[in-house]
Amino acid sequence: MKSRAAIAWAAGQPLTIEEVDVQAPQAGEVMVKLVATGVCHTDAFTLSGADPEGIFPCILGHEGAGIVVEVGEGVTSVAVGDHVIPLYTPECGECKFCKSGKTNLCQAIRATQGKGLMPDGTSRFSLNGQPIYHFMGTSTFSEYTVLPEIAIAKINPAAALDKVCLLGCGITTGIGAVLNTAKVEPGSTVAVFGLGGVGLSVIQGAVLAKASRILAIDINPDKAEFAKQLGATDFINPKDYDRPIQEVIVELTDGGVDYSFEAIGNVNTMRAALESCHKGWGESTIIGVAGAGQEISTRPFQLVTGRVWRGSAFGGVKGRSQLPGYVEQYLNGQIKVDEFVTETRPLEEINEAFEDMHAGKVIRTVITF
Ligand code: APR
Ligand code: ZN
Ligand code: ZN
Structure with missing residues (x-):
């Protein structure tokens, strides 16, 4: 052929x-x-x-x-x-x-x-x-x-x-990270770092999971409008603040979010995403792919005090058994x-x-x- x-x-x-x-x-x-x-x-x-x-x-x-x-x-x-x-x-x-x-x-x-x-x-x-x-x-x-x-x-x-x-790839990766990997519960607060195709799909997943508050974070202000259309409740531009963005998020959310997602591939925002989580139970999921050889860091006390760091590939979705269901959800208007x-x-x-x-x-x- x-x-x-x-x-x-x-x-x-x-x-x-x-x-x-x-x-x-x-x-x-x-x-x-x-x-x-x-x-x-x-x-x-x-x-x-x-x-x-x-x-x-x-x-x-x-x-x-x-x-x-x-x-x-x-x-x-x-x-x-x-x-x-x-x-x-x-x-x-x-x-x-x-x-x-x-x-x-x-x-x-x-x-x-x-x-x-x-x-x-x-x-x-x-x-x-x-x-x-x-x-x-x-x-x-x-x-x-x-x-x-x-x-x-x-x-x-x-x-x-x-x-x-x-x-x-991209859309399923974002939605699946919320539903399969983090298993966000109704009423949760969610923060998503990076509003490309993947991060915007994290917003879609958070809406499907019935999150009560969805904080969308990006250094590009042009991303705010579509993020809000998809269901983000807050848009935060780290460039508008002169202190670490995790501090801002912890303040805005009475101690931190229940779930955060990193959809950029930057090890610094991976740290910020973890440290934006609530003490005792907040869970952060890494989706973005960092450059070869890069490493993440935080103070171990972040984990000792109950935060969880995890990662997700293809949204944890089993392709043959679960992806056809995503297509059905697209057809019936639940996934954009x-x-x-x-x-x-x-x-x-x-x-x-x-x-x-x-x-x-x-x-x-x-x-x-
Ligand atoms: N802080 C906040 N937002 C940032 C930062 C930062 N330091 N750096 C970049 N961004 C934003 C960009 O402005 C952009 O809107 O992150 C977004 C990234 O979006 P895309 O480049 O479109 O990437 P996307 O296709 O969504 O993939 C994101 O997931 O699957 C992986 O390999 C992929 O690592 C990539 C990530
Ligand atoms: Zn891809
Ligand atoms: Zn197998």
Whole structure:
């Protein structure tokens, strides 16, 4: 199969659009024709060269949605024509992690996925005979991609694929962190640091969890309006204060919030988020991905006195069993997605999409094929 794809040749280089060869799906694999894909910070992180796991040349992209066009031997859970979302966190249902009931971090194909390969240790992509690596097991910056069956969520075909692709990463990550990881209870107070696609989705999750007060924190005042539309009760700009923002939040909330979330990827705001929590029970969830080699710190007394620090990947969501439910919630109006698509571009303009993201001009650009 020939496929148009954006290839990342080397760290820091712009992507180029090429016609690659995509091999047919092998046993247990599925070929998907992508309809749309978001562009996310993790793609930029790997492209920058900062990702120790980054391998070039590769096809980036992990926030996609598409239609099954071919299935390999033994595939039973999806069929040609099904609408699907690729999962960078798969769900095999059989590994120790899947069976634990405590995590969504399925490890069934982790080793090969991290090496840019399919579970059999080879790539399905090539250009003039040269193998091109996969990325996050998804490679959604290609019109056609091949995925293991365990890395595909089958969704309601009524959902617009050029919108629900965003449920493949950012939006689900934010909502899931609130509902699955922190398990915010009705009446809770919540603070969210960073109001990009992920942090704004934390607000959505907090609304779904019936939080009584939602403090939205960002250094960009332009973020206030949409945050409030989504249900934030307070907007706080740390630049308006000349003291640590955690002090301000503790004061505003009679001792601190019940739950805080960090959706920036900055180790200083991770500390501020923890220290914004109420003594005795406040819990802080790290969602943002910090730069390679960075470390978090706080005084241990913060934890001794009852605050909890935790983290969340893909919102703790088990993709095959839970993501279809997120799509249903989108369809019945409980989850907003359309408003997060602030730009749509063809694949040919993917480098511009990266530039807009770096400039903070967009919540999300959706690339359509
Ligand atoms: N204090 C408060 N807000 C900040 C700060 C700061 N020190 N630094 C940046 N911000 C705000 C930005 O103004 C922006 O609105 O954080 C927001 C980050 O949003 P995006 O860059 O759009 O990021 P998003 O896509 O939401 O992802 C956030 O989650 O999944 C991870 O890798 C992802 O680390 C990234 C994070
Ligand atoms: Zn992502
Ligand atoms: Zn598993």
